[in-house]
Amino acid sequence: MAEAIVQVHNVTKIYKRDKLEIPVLQNITIDVPEGEFLALMGPSGSGKTTLLNLIAGIDRPNSGSIVIAGTDISTLRESALAKWRSRHVGFVFQFYNLLPVLTAYENVELPLLLTHLSKKEKREHVEMVLNVVGLSDRMKHYPKQLSGGQEQRVAIARAIVTDPTIIVADEPTGDLDKKSADEILLLMERLNTEFKKTIVMVTHDPRAAEKAHKVRHLEKGDLLEN
Amino acid sequence: MHVLKLVTKNLLRHKLRTFLTILGLAFAVFAFGFLRTIVTAWYYGVEASSTSRLITRHAVSFIYPLPLSYRDQIEKIPGITSVSYAYWFQGVYKDNSFDNFFPRFAIDAETFLEIYPEYVVPYEQLEIFKKERNSCVVGKKIMEKYGWKLGDVIPIEGDIFPGRWDFVIRGVYQGRDKTADETQMFFQWSYLEEQLKQRTPYRSGQVGWYAIKIANANDAAAISENVDALFINSSAKTKTETEKAFQQSFVSLSSAILTSLEVISYVIIGIILLVLANTIIMSARERIREYAVLKTLGFTSGHIIGLVAGESLIIAAIGGCLGIAFTFPMAAAVAASFPTMFPVFSVDLSTIVLAMTFSLLVGVLAAIFPAVRAARIKIVDGLRQIG
Ligand SMILES: Nc1ncnc2c1ncn2[C@@H]1O[C@H](COP(=O)(O)OP(=O)(O)OP(=O)(O)O)[C@@H](O)[C@H]1O
Numbered sequence: 186m187a188e189a190i191v192q193v194h195n196v197t198k199i200y201k202r203d204k205l206e207i208p209v210l211q212n213i214t215i216d217v218p219e220g221e222f223l224a225l226m227g228p229s230g231s232g233k234t235t236l237l238n239l240i241a242g243i244d245r246p247n248s249g250s251i252v253i254a255g256t257d258i259s260t261l262r263e264s265a266l267a268k269w270r271s272r273h274v275g276f277v278f279q280f281y282n283l284l285p286v287l288t289a290y291e292n293v294e295l296p297l298l299l300t301h302l303s304k305k306e307k308r309e310h311v312e313m314v315l316n317v318v319g320l321s322d323r324m325k326h327y328p329k330q331l332s333g334g335q336e337q338r339v340a341i342a343r344a345i346v347t348d349p350t351i352i353v354a355d356e357p358t359g360d361l362d363k364k365s366a367d368e369i370l371l372l373m374e375r376l377n378t379e380f381k382k383t384i385v386m387v388t389h390d391p392r393a394a395e396k397a398h399k400v401r402h403l404e405k406g407d408l409l410e411n
Numbered sequence: 412m413h414v415l416k417l418v419t420k421n422l423l424r425h426k427l428r429t430f431l432t433i434l435g436l437a438f439a440v441f442a443f444g445f446l447r448t449i450v451t452a453w454y455y456g457v458e459a460s461s462t463s464r465l466i467t468r469h470a471v472s473f474i475y476p477l478p479l480s481y482r483d484q485i486e487k488i489p490g491i492t493s494v495s496y497a498y499w500f501q502g503v504y505k506d507n508s509f510d511n512f513f514p515r516f517a518i519d520a521e522t523f524l525e526i527y528p529e530y531v532v533p534y535e536q537l538e539i540f541k542k543e544r545n546s547c548v549v550g551k552k553i554m555e556k557y558g559w560k561l562g563d564v565i566p567i568e569g570d571i572f573p574g575r576w577d578f579v580i581r582g583v584y585q586g587r588d589k590t591a592d593e594t595q596m597f598f599q600w601s602y603l604e605e606q607l608k609q610r611t612p613y614r615s616g617q618v619g620w621y622a623i624k625i626a627n628a629n630d631a632a633a634i635s636e637n638v639d640a641l642f643i644n645s646s647a648k649t650k651t652e653t654e655k656a657f658q659q660s661f662v663s664l665s666s667a668i669l670t671s672l673e674v675i676s677y678v679i680i681g682i683i684l685l686v687l688a689n690t691i692i693m694s695a696r697e698r699i700r701e702y703a704v705l706k707t708l709g710f711t712s713g714h715i716i717g718l719v720a721g722e723s724l725i726i727a728a729i730g731g732c733l734g735i736a737f738t739f740p741m742a743a744a745v746a747a748s749f750p751t752m753f754p755v756f757s758v759d760l761s762t763i764v765l766a767m768t769f770s771l772l773v774g775v776l777a778a779i780f781p782a783v784r785a786a787r788i789k790i791v792d793g794l795r796q797i798g
């Protein structure tokens with residue numbers, strides 16, 4: 186078997202609030218092979234978001250190493266890490282987090298501003314991914330003119346427009362009704378099967394977990410073996 | 412799309428707030444520019460004055476006259492090119508109002524305007540002026556203000572020199588450069604002398620002050636000493652100094668007011684700094700979550716600082732430009748309403764530069780704190796922010 190694209194080894198995360206130390210993750214080790222669609226489940230407060238943030242390089246572990254596609258991101262400096270994120274990670278949030286002042290098109294274009302693509306190439310990329318998520322006709326709409334499901338599809342388009350190494354999603358269907366949630370899950374599944382994207386998705390929704398190849402459970406900072 | 416577009420879109424987010432902040436800045440910059448224009452107008456007289464001209468006056472006070480006989484003695488001092496003299500006449504034109512005040516003085520028709528080449532009188536007019544006893548030359552500004560024509564008679568009610576005095580306008584002078592005062596009236600000292608001999612003989616044979624042209628400005632101090640030394644044992648001792656120092660002694664009378672105006676102008680800048688800082692802090696706080704999202708996408712702390720500072724700088728620049736733009740018509744209106752109060756009242760280039768510099772400085776300063784805070788916030792904390 187090829188080397189796992191995500192290698193989390195002996196990672197510990199402790200949050201300090203005032204003088205209180207809150208251990209969130211204890212000695213977590215998890216490998217995600219390329220092309221995997223992994224669902225992370227577990228009760229509220231078990232550390233799912235924390236683990237996802239560590240994998241996405243927006244937070245740092247207290248100890249242990251996180252190697253993504255050969256890069257140990259726990260050793261990268263702030264600016265190098267930012268650059269790394271722009272190339273390798275597509276993040277999908279529970280609450281979409283689109284910029285309200287930008288249109289759907291502009292929101293999707295945002296990550297491309299950090300690349301050296303030409304204007305024309307940028308437009309082609311944006312139009313292509315908006316087409317994938319089925320929103321070609323909503324490019325000029327602002328987030329507040331879109332439904333929750335549509336907003337999340339724009340957010341997914343934004344996450345994949347740079348063709349990242351991994352896609353991380355934190356409860357992408359958590360704020361959606363059943364129909365919209367199904368659309369999003371279908372989309373995630375397509376990204377995995379059609380576009381061969383490696384996906385790590387945190388979810389509370391058992392139906393969401395069904396779409397994944399693999400489900401891991403977190404409980405009080407420990408990863409349970411299945 | 413460019414990152415700059417995000418800045419402008421953010422600016423238009425709370426249109427009223429942005430508009431009011433820009434307006435506040437514009438007013439502040441306007442007030443700053445206007446106050447500075449008053450201050451510079453005040454100092455113009457000093458700037459226009461020359462360092463190669465000396466003024467000799469009575470040592471006790473400017474209001475005491477000096478004997479005309481001093482002239483020949485002063486002329487003999489080496490380094491002096493020519494000596495002229497004048498006498499402050501004052502008097503009342505129309506009424507005692509401030510609006511109808513303009514400087515009036517008697518000058519030696521032959522020499523005075525040679526020493527003051529900044530007052531330019533057409534040659535033919537000057538020749539007539541020199542020949543006709545009760546003629547006068549007036550500045551272009553008051554000529555226009557009162558709608559006088561050449562040949563008009565200006566009646567003046569004397570106060571220092573009582574009685575009625577009529578002067579015929581035979582010449583109009585123009586300032587050679589924009590600092591020259593175009594609001595004065597000059598008439599012949601010999602006419603004053605002739606009249607005084609009839610009206611009050613004991614007041615004849617006197618001048619108000621001597622204007623001395625020297626060959627080399629560097630000799631000013633030495634020559635001044637030599638002049639004063641001549642009359643050290645006379646009953647009317649003299650005080651000689653450069654015209655610049657002389658003018659400054661007038662300005663210093665009002666220097667307390669000028670200093671307050673300057674202080675106020677800086678206080679205004681300080682206040683507007685707080686106003687802009689408040690707006691930028693509010694905006695940045697509202698957007699903490701968005702900044703965290705941008706960082707997640709790979710934007711750096713530098714980008715975030717750019718977004719916050721860009722917004723601040725654009726507001727400051729627009730406000731600054733508007734404020735400066737307001738200053739011009741206001742200055743023109745003041746210059747038109749009180750043409751004689753300030754000989755020169757126009758917005759100085761240094762005022763524009765200073766106003767713009769302060770605007771941009773305010774833009775930078777207002778952004779420092781919120782920009783650094785927005786850039787420093789950890790992504791995970793920013794994402795947890797509700798808003
Ligand atoms: N920035 C932080 N500062 C302090 N404590 C934190 C921080 N982030 C998370 N925690 C704590 O770490 C623990 C795990 O949080 P986390 O968000 O990872 O849980 P989760 O499994 O995603 O929960 P949920 O299902 O509710 O989203 C919680 O006790 C939380 O209070």
Ligand SMILES: [Mg+2]
Nearest residue numbers: 233234235355
């Ligand atoms: Mg969570």
